[in-house]
Amino acid sequence: MTEKTYDVAIVGSGAGGGTVAKELAPLAAEGRRIVLLERGPRLADREFTGREIEMAEKLYVDSGGFMTRDRTMTLAFARAYGGSTVVYTGTSLPIPRAVVAAWNVPGLAYDDLLARTRKYLAENNAHALAPELINENNRLFAEGCRALGYGCKQFAVNVGDCEGTGLCNMGCPKGAKLGTNRIQLPAAERAGVEVVTNCRVERIAERTLHATVTASPHGAPSPWPPGAYRVRAKLIILCAGAIDSPALMLRSGLGRDLPALGRYFTCHPALTLVAQHDRPIDNHAGFPKSYYCDDFADSHHFLLETCMYFPFTTAKSLIGFGAEHSGLMRRFDRLQMILALIHDQALWRNRVTVDRYGAPHVDYHFTDAVLEAFVAAMRVAARIFFAAGAARVHAPAAARFLIERDAKDRLDALIARRHLKLGRICIQSAHPMGGCCMGTDPRSSVTTPQGRVHGLPWLHVADASLFPDSAGVNPYLTVMALADRVAQNIREEAGALLAA
Amino acid sequence: MSDSQVRDGAAHVLSAADTALLLAVAGRVAPETAELDAAGRAGFVAVVERALALRPPEQRAQFRLFLRLVRWLPAPLYLRPFERLRPEQADTVLRWFQDAPVKLLRIGFWGTKTLVFMGYYGRPEIGPAIGYRPPFAGHDAA
Numbered sequence: 001m002t003e004k005t006y007d008v009a010i011v012g013s014g015a016g017g018g019t020v021a022k023e024l025a026p027l028a029a030e031g032r033r034i035v036l037l038e039r040g041p042r043l044a045d046r047e048f049t050g051r052e053i054e055m056a057e058k059l060y061v062d063s064g065g066f067m068t069r070d071r072t073m074t075l076a077f078a079r080a081y082g083g084s085t086v087v088y089t090g091t092s093l094p095i096p097r098a099v100v101a102a103w104n105v106p107g108l109a110y111d112d113l114l115a116r117t118r119k120y121l122a123e124n125n126a127h128a129l130a131p132e133l134i135n136e137n138n139r140l141f142a143e144g145c146r147a148l149g150y151g152c153k154q155f156a157v158n159v160g161d162c163e164g165t166g167l168c169n170m171g172c173p174k175g176a177k178l179g180t181n182r183i184q185l186p187a188a189e190r191a192g193v194e195v196v197t198n199c200r201v202e203r204i205a206e207r208t209l210h211a212t213v214t215a216s217p218h219g220a221p222s223p224w225p226p227g228a229y230r231v232r233a234k235l236i237i238l239c240a241g242a243i244d245s246p247a248l249m250l251r252s253g254l255g256r257d258l259p260a261l262g263r264y265f266t267c268h269p270a271l272t273l274v275a276q277h278d279r280p281i282d283n284h285a286g287f288p289k290s291y292y293c294d295d296f297a298d299s300h301h302f303l304l305e306t307c308m309y310f311p312f313t314t315a316k317s318l319i320g321f322g323a324e325h326s327g328l329m330r331r332f333d334r335l336q337m338i339l340a341l342i343h344d345q346a347l348w349r350n351r352v353t354v355d356r357y358g359a360p361h362v363d364y365h366f367t368d369a370v371l372e373a374f375v376a377a378m379r380v381a382a383r384i385f386f387a388a389g390a391a392r393v394h395a396p397a398a399a400r401f402l403i404e405r406d407a408k409d410r411l412d413a414l415i416a417r418r419h420l421k422l423g424r425i426c427i428q429s430a431h432p433m434g435g436c437c438m439g440t441d442p443r444s445s446v447t448t449p450q451g452r453v454h455g456l457p458w459l460h461v462a463d464a465s466l467f468p469d470s471a472g473v474n475p476y477l478t479v480m481a482l483a484d485r486v487a488q489n490i491r492e493e494a495g496a497l498l499a500a
Numbered sequence: 501m502s503d504s505q506v507r508d509g510a511a512h513v514l515s516a517a518d519t520a521l522l523l524a525v526a527g528r529v530a531p532e533t534a535e536l537d538a539a540g541r542a543g544f545v546a547v548v549e550r551a552l553a554l555r556p557p558e559q560r561a562q563f564r565l566f567l568r569l570v571r572w573l574p575a576p577l578y579l580r581p582f583e584r585l586r587p588e589q590a591d592t593v594l595r596w597f598q599d600a601p602v603k604l605l606r607i608g609f610w611g612t613k614t615l616v617f618m619g620y621y622g623r624p625e626i627g628p629a630i631g632y633r634p635p636f637a638g639h640d641a642a
Binding site for chain 2: 050057062063071072166280312319322331332421426
């Protein structure tokens with residue numbers, strides 16, 4: 001067991017950890033010792049090959065196949081230098097004012113979050129892509145929406161010189177996507193923050209982390225040799241995400257005094273819908289996600305976004321098998337895709353737990369509201385596909401594998417709740433949230449509104465696990481804004497928090 | 501991987517019989533797998549075995565159990581195991597699993613077909629055949 005001593009230890013390097021590391025870096029310049037422990041590897045640029053299975057194994061927890069306990073939903077989240085910001089598409093949406101109001105966290109003001117959000121929109125170069133960089137898969141979505149009178153908005157995306165490989169979710173092979181691995185972490189390291197990769201934190205004790213460094217077949221070797229470490233720090237900040245932060249606290253026995261630990265887990269359950277055109281379209285080349293439609297966010301609790309996935313991910317998202325499935329896949333160059341994201345509600349029963357080995361599990365119950373939202377989203381998406389000229393549509397809860405154009409007037413009958421069977425359809429999520437939610441009551445929350453764990457002034461949380469309910473939009477910017485807020489509070493109280 | 505079997509000098513998650521059954525299922529789920537040559541089949545099986553090897557032991561055991569269920573569930577009706585069913589009979593069996601009244605069986609089938617699709621569509625060499633041609637070279641190579 002090797003002993004290490006720091007003033008501040010940060011666990012995780014994604015949107016939360018990267019932000020905290022950079023925002024606390026001025027303390028390092030003042031002589032404070034700050035370390036960031038990241039479970040995943042630091043990949044060299046040449047290791048981003050874009051190969052689907054290879055990159056999933058390198059970057060995602062369980063190769064992207066982490067499932068809820070009842071195996072009805074897959075949760076995708078990364079472990080790497082940069083965390084999930086390495087694999088997100090970079091779609092940059094501020095959290096809606098109504099969501100912050102509904103969160104009802106004392107002291108958490110929308111205007112303050114928005115100002116911090118704008119800071120990271122600028123810092124990470126989020127902007128709307130020029131029209132010539134928008135491919136046909138995206139343009140068809142916009143055309144379909146406009147033909148139907150639906151609103152269609154363009155995402156700001158945080159990319160540099162995007163070359164349109166379409167491989168964002170496998171880690172950009174051109175280094176164009178500007179996640180924390182490209183912006184905040186290098187800045188923090190330049191200012192003196194140590195980053196230790198391939199380092200899994202096993203347990204937390206009083207101002208102490210028990211961690212293990214392993215040799216990874218990918219990426220640069222960890223700066224610390226493989227082995228067990230005891231890291232002492234005056235202040236510990238958990239930024240390991242909405243599954244691993246609560247799991248780490250639970251396996252450390254912190255759930256005894258925090259009954260809400262792990263609870264109120266939300267994740268924006270999502271379905272991929274696919275349509276086939278009569279001709280090849282530009283789909284996998286070009287930035288995959290440029291537009292969204294939020295016309296139904298308030299009324300039906302779903303968001304539709306453009307998307308384009310890879311062959312295996314697409315194949316498993318389709319219902320069915322055999323010749324009809326193969327026929328659709330064989331003309332991959334004719335496929336248009338839409339992602340339906342559901343704005344789910346936090347429930348006490350939806351939660352992260354750990355098993356006897358300390359491994360995390362997620363219990364997620366699909367409410368009627370979520371299932372109804374899926375059906376409504378599929379019907380609207382199908383209308384958009386047909387309005388964009390698609391010849392046929394594949395919806396996971398339809399009466400038949402393909403709905404042909406001549407049946408487009410019967411979508412409500414063909415896409416119905418009775419066809420939506422859990423375990424039969426491929427529900428995915430890439431937005432885990434909650435589990436260490438903010439609040440004032442230790443019986444129903446885990447941290448204070450400032451992200452400090454109730455009763456443990458040396459332990460803070462600064463990631464998506466703070467969300468008391470789902471964000472309703474892609475969450476990374478809100479994670480950065482909240483982490484910025486947590487870091488500011490720490491900086492302001494550094495004298496007391498880091499006293500010997 | 502204490503419960504793995506060793507065959508041909510390498511560690512295997514699946515027995516030879518389970519591999520044969522998986523290939524029979526794969527031939528119905530992704531028909532192109534039935535046309536793979538020996539190297540293609542080996543590549544397919546390698547991807548599936550790699551994926552299984554990375555899963556917790558209980559999930560590997562559940563997968564093997566599900567394969568056995570697929571093998572023998574048709575026997576009372578068709579008087580033969582899955583591998584010896586006619587194509588339309590095999591499809592009927594798989595469709596029953598896909599729409600099974602018990603969620604666990606539907607999940608078992610979804611997991612199995614996911615592995616089949618991973619083994620087939622997850623290999624980069626399949627891309628050109630389906631019209632998928634992203635640049636695979638990494639940053640430095642580009």
